[in-house]
Amino acid sequence: MNCPECDATLNIPDDASVGEIISCPDCGTDFEIAKKDGSNVELKQAESVGEDWGE
Amino acid sequence: MSRVCIVFDRLRSEEKMLQKEASALGHDAILLDAKITNISTDSKRDDLDLGDVVLERCVSYFRGLHFTSCLEFLGAPVLNRFDVASLCGNKMFVTLLLKKNNIPTPKTRFSFSSEAALKSIEEAGYPLVIKPVIGSWGRGVVQLKDRDTADAILEIRGITDSPHDRIYYLQDVVNRPPRDIRVITIGDEPVSAMYRKSSGGFKTNIATGADPELCEITKEIEDLASRASRAVGGGILGIDMMEDNSRGLVVHEVNNTVEFKGLSRVSQRNIPREMVEFAVNHVRK
Numbered sequence: 653m654n655c656p657e658c659d660a661t662l663n664i665p666d667d668a669s670v671g672e673i674i675s676c677p678d679c680g681t682d683f684e685i686a687k688k689d690g691s692n693v694e695l696k697q698a699e700s701v702g703e704d705w706g707e
Numbered sequence: 708m709s710r711v712c713i714v715f716d717r718l719r720s721e722e723k724m725l726q727k728e729a730s731a732l733g734h735d736a737i738l739l740d741a742k743i744t745n746i747s748t749d750s751k752r753d754d755l756d757l758g759d760v761v762l763e764r765c766v767s768y769f770r771g772l773h774f775t776s777c778l779e780f781l782g783a784p785v786l787n788r789f790d791v792a793s794l795c796g797n798k799m800f801v802t803l804l805l806k807k808n809n810i811p812t813p814k815t816r817f818s819f820s821s822e823a824a825l826k827s828i829e830e831a832g833y834p835l836v837i838k839p840v841i842g843s844w845g846r847g848v849v850q851l852k853d854r855d856t857a858d859a860i861l862e863i864r865g866i867t868d869s870p871h872d873r874i875y876y877l878q879d880v881v882n883r884p885p886r887d888i889r890v891i892t893i894g895d896e897p898v899s900a901m902y903r904k905s906s907g908g909f910k911t912n913i914a915t916g917a918d919p920e921l922c923e924i925t926k927e928i929e930d931l932a933s934r935a936s937r938a939v940g941g942g943i944l945g946i947d948m949m950e951d952n953s954r955g956l957v958v959h960e961v962n963n964t965v966e967f968k969g970l971s972r973v974s975q976r977n978i979p980r981e982m983v984e985f986a987v988n989h990v991r992k
Contacts, residue, residue, distance in 0.1 A: 669718055669723070669738070670718075670738075671715055671717070671740050672718045673717060698717075699716075703846075703869065704768040704843075705766050705768070705843065705844070706766065707963065707965055
């Protein structure tokens with residue numbers, strides 16, 4: 653599938669899970685896998701790093 | 708066989724490792740995305756698939772903390788418990804608790820206005836380290852080397868949005884080798900430790916590029932890590948220590964939702980497997 657931001661080709665591994673983050677190799681935008689049904693994958697914009705992120 | 712629920716908000720390799728090890732141990736692993744889960748005062752435990760025990764693994768501290776509160780309201784056993792997560796999320800609370808329990812920790816001063824903070828800094832002398840009371844990955848941790856730096860940081864702290872920025876946590880600079888020690892404890896037992904070496908600056912967080920290297924768990928490390936874990940209420944924790952040239956080991960942080968990707972690269976023990984085993988046994992007790 654293509655990057656919703658810059659249209660580059662996104663490589664989504666077959667074993668990727670819902671909730672996993674995919675980064676576009678061209679524009680660097682992070683997407684979260686929102687739904688996955690076989691090869692049908694739905695992406696949403698990933699959250700940006702928050703001030704309270706981390707251990 | 709048990710059912711282990713892994714609560715996440717960003718599925719990292721750590722959560723996938725936990726899922727894999729739970730399955731390898733013959734348990735059912737349930738992944739629950741906190742971002743898309745709604746809970747109300749009328750909710751019942753059976754409304755959600757929470758399994759027998761929950762491992763709370765949100766990368767966002769406040770999301771994880773509040774979600775844990777909901778899970779405990781529903782009667783689900785959660786690791787770490789809300790009170791442990793609440794304490795460990797705040798460096799000031801942990802520092803005070805460590806000191807109260809006679810666990811060596813760097814000398815730290817606390818101020819509650821920028822004027823008082825400046826007075827405290829000037830009295831203590833430079834350098835000092837200022838840290839946000841809530842925050843991680845070394846963000847906002849700054850070495851105050853002189854008055855100009857102190858003025859600049861205090862000015863920034865005075866205009867930023869977070870109310871925690873008006874709490875001033877000022878710590879002595881520890882003279883030490885350019886590394887610190889991260890110990891992962893599971894149920895008060897240290898299972899693995901690593902040196903985190905600075906990649907140039909004074910910070911040694913893996914997130915800032917520090918290199919992990921396996922560290923032997925000495926009797927002293929074991930004792931300090933166990934005591935620090937017990938002091939905050941136990942569970943699955945990351946205890947950070949520094950090798951003070953004059954005082955020996957000092958504990959400076961206890962982390963709640965511990966990241967273990969770096970350590971699992973070098974550890975001889977299977978950290979995610981031991982976490983799952985502990986969680987399952989925790990419920991059976």
